[in-house]
Amino acid sequence: MGHRQPFVVRLEGSVEHHLSGTIALLTRTPAALNALLCDLPETWTHRNEGENSWTVFGIIGHLVHAERTDWIPRAKFLLQFGETRPFPPFDRLGHVREIQGKSLPQLLDEFARVRSESLCQLRDLHLRPEDLEQRGRHPTFGRVTLSQLLATWAAHDLTHLHQISRVMAHQYRQAVGPWSAYLGVLQCAGHSA
Amino acid sequence: MGHRQPFVVRLEGSVEHHLSGTIALLTRTPAALNALLCDLPETWTHRNEGENSWTVFGIIGHLVHAERTDWIPRAKFLLQFGETRPFPPFDRLGHVREIQGKSLPQLLDEFARVRSESLCQLRDLHLRPEDLEQRGRHPTFGRVTLSQLLATWAAHDLTHLHQISRVMAHQYRQAVGPWSAYLGVLQCAGHSA
Numbered sequence: 001m002g003h004r005q006p007f008v009v010r011l012e013g014s015v016e017h018h019l020s021g022t023i024a025l026l027t028r029t030p031a032a033l034n035a036l037l038c039d040l041p042e043t044w045t046h047r048n049e050g051e052n053s054w055t056v057f058g059i060i061g062h063l064v065h066a067e068r069t070d071w072i073p074r075a076k077f078l079l080q081f082g083e084t085r086p087f088p089p090f091d092r093l094g095h096v097r098e099i100q101g102k103s104l105p106q107l108l109d110e111f112a113r114v115r116s117e118s119l120c121q122l123r124d125l126h127l128r129p130e131d132l133e134q135r136g137r138h139p140t141f142g143r144v145t146l147s148q149l150l151a152t153w154a155a156h157d158l159t160h161l162h163q164i165s166r167v168m169a170h171q172y173r174q175a176v177g178p179w180s181a182y183l184g185v186l187q188c189a190g191h192s193a
Numbered sequence: 194m195g196h197r198q199p200f201v202v203r204l205e206g207s208v209e210h211h212l213s214g215t216i217a218l219l220t221r222t223p224a225a226l227n228a229l230l231c232d233l234p235e236t237w238t239h240r241n242e243g244e245n246s247w248t249v250f251g252i253i254g255h256l257v258h259a260e261r262t263d264w265i266p267r268a269k270f271l272l273q274f275g276e277t278r279p280f281p282p283f284d285r286l287g288h289v290r291e292i293q294g295k296s297l298p299q300l301l302d303e304f305a306r307v308r309s310e311s312l313c314q315l316r317d318l319h320l321r322p323e324d325l326e327q328r329g330r331h332p333t334f335g336r337v338t339l340s341q342l343l344a345t346w347a348a349h350d351l352t353h354l355h356q357i358s359r360v361m362a363h364q365y366r367q368a369v370g371p372w373s374a375y376l377g378v379l380q381c382a383g384h385s386a
Contacts, residue, residue, distance in 0.1 A: 021234045025361075028229050036225035036354075041214045141371040148370035155369050158362040159378040161229075165355040168218075172348045177341035178334040185352040188381060 019132070022154045026119060029157040030112035033060065033164075038105050045104055049170045056164050060107045061095035063160060067114040069094065071153045072121045078136030078146055079125070086139040122150075162188075212325070215347045219312060222350040223305035226253065226357075231298055238297055242363045249357050253300045254288035256353060260307040262287065264346045265314045271329030271339055272318070279332040315343075355381075 037045060037056060045056040054062070074087050099107065125131075132147035169185040180186045230238055230249060238249040247255070267280050292300065318324075325340040362378040373379045 018234065018236060021236050024233055025237065028233065032225050032229035035228045036221050040217055040221065041211065043211060043214050044218065138371065141374070144370055144372070148368065148372060151365045151368035151370075152372040152376070155362050155365045155372070155376050155378070158358045158365075159376045162355055162358040162362070162378040162381065165351045165358065169348050169351040169355070172344045172351075175341065175344035176348050177337055177344075178331065179337070179341060179345040179348070181334070183345070183348050183352045185348070185355040188355065 019127070019150065022150050023119065023122070025154045025157060026115065029161070030108070030115050032161075033063075034108045034112065036164075038108055043171060044168050047167075047171050049167055054163070054167065056167055057104050057107070058095055058099060059160050059164055059167070060104065060111060061099035061102075062092075063157075064107060064111050064114055065094040065098045066090070066156065067111065067118055071149070072118045074136070074149055075122070075125065075146060078144075078149065079131070079134060081136070083135050083137045083143060086137045089139050212320070212343065215343050216312065216315070218347045218350060219308065222354070223301070223308050225354075226256075227301045227305065229357075231301055236364060237361050240360075240364050242360055247356070247360065249360055250297050250300070251288055251292060252353050252357055252360070253297065253304060254292035254295075255285075256350075257300060257304050257307055258287040258291045259283070259349065260304065260311055264342070265311045267329070267342055268315070268318065268339060271337075271342065272324070272327060274329070276328050276330045276336060279330045282332050 037060070048055045048058075070090050077085075077087055102110075127146070132145065132150070134146045135143055136146070136149070138144045166185050166188045169183065173180060173186055176183065176186075230253070241248045241251075263283050270278075270280055295303075320339075325338065325343070327339045328336055329339070329342070331337045359378050359381045362376065366373060366379055369376065369379075
């Protein structure tokens with residue numbers, strides 16, 4: 001794709017994947033998370049939803065880890081091996097190593113840096129519309145397209161923004177008193193953990 | 194509270210409402226939403242989840258409207274009338290007028306401005322810990338405290354950040370293909386609309 005005009009890929013069921021829209025979102029997420037979280041009191045960022053659930057701090061570590069090992073590495077793997085080999089599995093607990101000895105501002109800076117590097121690598125792939133229809137093999141659910149992988153990259157940012165807002169709201173579950181009935185985020189079943 | 198050190202209010206069940214934490218979050222939300230949404234393609238911001246559900250654009254209008262008519266006005270009403278009068282009801286469709294003829298960047302700027310004004314007014318109340326335990330009357334569920342109202346103000350930001358991430362992710366529901374099974378935000382039941 002390089003510096004050409006953004007293009008639209010028509011998928012089955014006439015769903016369109018706008019690569020330019022994906023890049024627009026991926027570009028903005030680090031600054032949005034930084035504006036929301038940097039130097040926020042740890043009561044918001046270092047508490048979880050109980051048991052082994054994730055803190056906001058851990059979620060940012062997961063985003064850094066996914067950036068290093070998931071999106072661009074998988075895109076390159078798909079372009080190289082097609083459906084002949086499944087993607088190497090993603091370690092959903094890889095963030096545990098990622099966060100050791102770091103502060104939240106450090107992780108937020110790191111996320112901004114690795115995201116920026118990923119987007120440079122994406123541009124360097126010079127993807128053409130037909131490349132987005134190339135197929136790879138997911139270790140669990142089989143055939144996927146590059147277009148689906150890149151759309152998932154953006155949606156993954158959103159699933160963790162959704163989770164972050166839920167983990168934070170949980171810290172105020174008692175403090176809001178009867179208003180909890182009106183706050184949808186407090187009814188969320190915790191399906192992003 | 195003015196410029197004194199932040200304080201902690203101990204609520205029933207030893208839940209604490211940290212007013213400084215509430216203010217920290219309220220201060221950050223406008224910049225976070227601006228970083229995420231400003232100049233994002235309208236495929237993300239002007240589409241909804243079907244039927245009469247809200248767009249991201251409408252949600253920002255709702256935040257502006259709530260800022261004008263809900264939080265500080267209710268806090269002042271509570272301090273003035275206590276439990277003797279219920280809060281005037283909040284118009285959950287007030288954003289329809291709020292968004293007419295405006296662009297998303299205009300609404301984001303407006304939200305930042307009215308939020309900043311609200312926080313100035315909050316400081317000007319010079320709340321003492323005992324003020325936070327003052328009681329008011331909600332038109333639906335009766336007795337509430339000022340502490341609960343202020344905690345709800347922060348949690349309301351989070352419920353709409355949660356909704357925004359869900360509305361945006363919905364736009365990629367088909368594009369992500371089989372990955373939808375792994376994306377918690379796509380399983381969210383839509384309880385914030």
